[in-house]
Every structure is written in C-alpha cells, then in structure tokens.
Amino acid sequence: MSPDISNYSISLPYFDSLTQKFSEGDADALLAFGRHLHWGYWSDPTKADGSIADFAIAAENLSHLITDVAQIQHGLSILDVGCGFGGTIASLNERFSNMNLVGININNEQLLRAERTVHALPNNHIKFLKADACQLPFSDDSFDVVLAVESIFAFSSREHFFREARRILHLGGRLTICDFIPIQAFYRTWKLIEKATKTLVIRTYGSRPVNFCPLIEYKELAKATGFELVQTENITRNTLPTYPVVNSLMRGEGDEETYRATKGLERLSRRGLLQYMILSFQVSSP
Template sequence: MGPGDTVLDCGYGFGDQDILWTRNMKPEKIIGLNITKSQVERARINVADAGLKKSIDLREGSATEMPIENESIDLVVSVESAFHYRTRENFFKEAFRVLRRGGRLVTADILPTTNSGNPFRRIEQWLSWNLVAGKFNIPQENYYLIPSYTNKLSKAGFVHIDIKSIRDDVYKPLHEYLSRNRTFLGKMHPLAKILAQLTLNRSAESVYVGLDYILSYSEKP
C-alpha cells in the first residue's frame, strides 16, 4: 500500500487499521465495506475524530456483493474477516471484478490445520476449530486448507499467489497477552467467564491446535 493507491478494506470492524494505514502508508483513498451497521456507525465516528473523513470512506455493504464499480480498485484487503463471508469464494470473485489489472488482493485469514495422524490430537483439533467456528460464525463452506485456498484464488483468476502461515507469530503471543491481562474477564457473563478462565489455563498449543493463520497475496493479471 502506498501513495496513489485506491484501497478497498473489506470487513473493517471499527476502522482502526484504516486510520493507521492512512497515516503511515498515505494511500490516495481507502473505501471500507462492512456488513454490521453498529460497527459502521462507530467506525465513522472514529474516522471523523481522527480528522480523516476526506481520505476514508466507510460504507455499509457486503464483501460478497460489493457496491463498487468494476476495475476501480488497486488493492483489496481483508483483515481477519474473510472466514466470515458467505462465502469466501464469492468474495474472491468480487475482489477480482473490482480490481484494476495488476491490482492486488491481500488477506489475513483463519483456516483449519491439517489433520494429525494421532487420533487424540485430531479430537483436540476438531474441538479447537469448532469452538472458534461456532463462536465466530464461520460457515462450513469456508473450512479448507491452504492448497484449496490457492485453488480457489486461482479459479477466480488470480496469479502470483503466495500464501504463508504465520500461526506461530499469532496464537502464542495472543494467548500469553490474554493470560497476563485478564481484566476483560470482568465484563463477561459468569458462565462464559469460567470457560474463558479454563481456556486461559491451558497451553496455547492445545487451545489453538485446530487453527491456522495465514497471510495471502495475489494479483489480477
């Protein structure tokens, strides 16, 4: 991302990354698409408070049916969101449509890990994935590994596809951070609090054994 880029951020949450990118990377413009009305409202306030209303245009809409013109975007990004979409493949098709030739698609995304040969480990993986998939509303259609992710990007028309797992840089530090800073537990329902405490008392390796975390890069030829 850099000066001159028109960026589309899909699933922008509260818009924090758009404020950071505008300040640090200075793209021409960031358009955001998010499906959750309450987040759209909050994110717009955050952007206005940051004095960046002219550079960041936050819209309500779906990444799977983008209200965006064909070939009008240089870079589509989706940070920790594409696993929610119904489906991720529909998002790939839409990203391809709105990108200009030479445009890039970059995602930070959550996938399952390859099944272990050890049956006990496989049960742990199944539990780990299903807890997260249930809590974060991940549709079954988005359950596949990196090779299928690559195939689906390729099928949508993307080239120069590069996907790497950064799970070791994500889950362990996250788990350590949450274990050290437990104040968030105070805001939870008592039952959810007990479950969260039990989870934090287990090792990161066991809690996240079913989850991969990837960075993907691809281009529209």
C-alpha cells in the same frame, strides 16, 4: 489423540458488545479493541509482556505487516472488507498520502464508531459503507488493493468474495487477507465431524461453526477466480501472545462462552493444527 473441537468457534459475542463497553468507560476494552478488532503481531513473541498496552501495539503492528505484504504505497485506492472500527483504514491514513480509502462492514455500530473516530488527513479520502462482502457495491476495476483483515471466515462464501474482489480490482491488483488456516490432516478430521458438532456449536454459541479453509483450497480458489497466490506468511508463533491477553479480558468480563471459544483457538494454534497466515493474491488474468 485429536483435541475436542466440538466447542470451538471463531464467532466471538464479546466483540458485539464492545461499543456498549466503550460507552460505559471500560478503559481496558477501549485500549485493547477501540482501534483494531484483530490479533496482535510480535516480531519477537518472547518479549510480549502480557499487558493490554503491549497488545494494542502488537495489533497495530499486525496492521502494518498486512499492508506491507499487500505492497501498499502512496496514491492507491484501497478497500478494507470487514473493516471493524476502521483501524486498518486509520493506520493507512496515517502512513500514506493521496489515498482513496474505503471500509465496508455489515455491523452498523462498528461503522458508526469508524465514522466518528477516523477522519481523513489532508490529501486522503475516507469513506465507510454498509455492504456485503459477497456483493460489493463498486464498479469494475475500481481498486488497487482489497484487504480482508481477519474477517473472511465470517463471509457467507469465500468464492463469491474472491470473484467480487477480482471484479473490482485493476489488472495486477492485490487481494491480501489474514485467516486461521488448518493444516490438511486436521481439516480432514474436522470435516468428518463437522455435521455432528454443528448443532451443538450453534446451540452453545448462537452462530455457525468454524468456517475453515486449508491452504490447498485457497490455491485452487485463486486459480478458479483469476488470482495467483504470490506470498504466504505463517505468523502463528508471532500471534500467540494475543491469547493470554484476550482470554484474560473475556474472563474478567464474565464472558465464559467467549473465553472457551478463544481458549479453543489457542489450543489448536499451540498444537500446530491451526495456523495464522497472511495470504496475498495478485490478479493474474483479465
């Protein structure tokens, strides 16, 4: 029996109110999301203890894993698209030297916090800009790596983003993302009912429905835009301990709608219908 997905949404209003929670001294929100706005990664998920402190460490671990998959090393120029509060930029700043690190976002409050809290260490350069992921304000061949850490589902067009990423990357450069990837059978079901559920989801959550993209479409998109998919990491099991922590925070704040949204994602993930994956693409053509 297919799960009820009419109430599932990846858009989480809770995150839009985080800066206010920080200013009010909400210690739990600050520890959980003051640096990173993405899920956590546990190499052994059975050892997750359910605490916010443990989740914060796991979120940092996910950032490390993504940058390792992207093969980041000293002396590179990196663009983080949808940079949130600048957590991935901060992590790169602490781990590497002689780096040109740029983060872009369309959310002013998130960018302001990133600028206040993330400062370049000696020999590194950091810049945060307000920009659209599908209209990148950079010259051709200007970056070694482009990252999109749990943000691509919010972009207006994956194809436009891929084409822009290809334009600004050097030959041989990498685009590395993490995304919620539906299995093909579930995606076919979702597409059949997507139009019927769209109005309900927008009325309930005030945002567009889940913007899923199956792996086969990512491969086709890569080929069409001058990339090759060179590495795939399915880390669904390693991210599952995220949900009890985040759900507890949502319910504790009285945010019932966002709690329902994350519970929906959790059900899909635990049933194997939705996979949390890191995908790394390499520029394959001039």
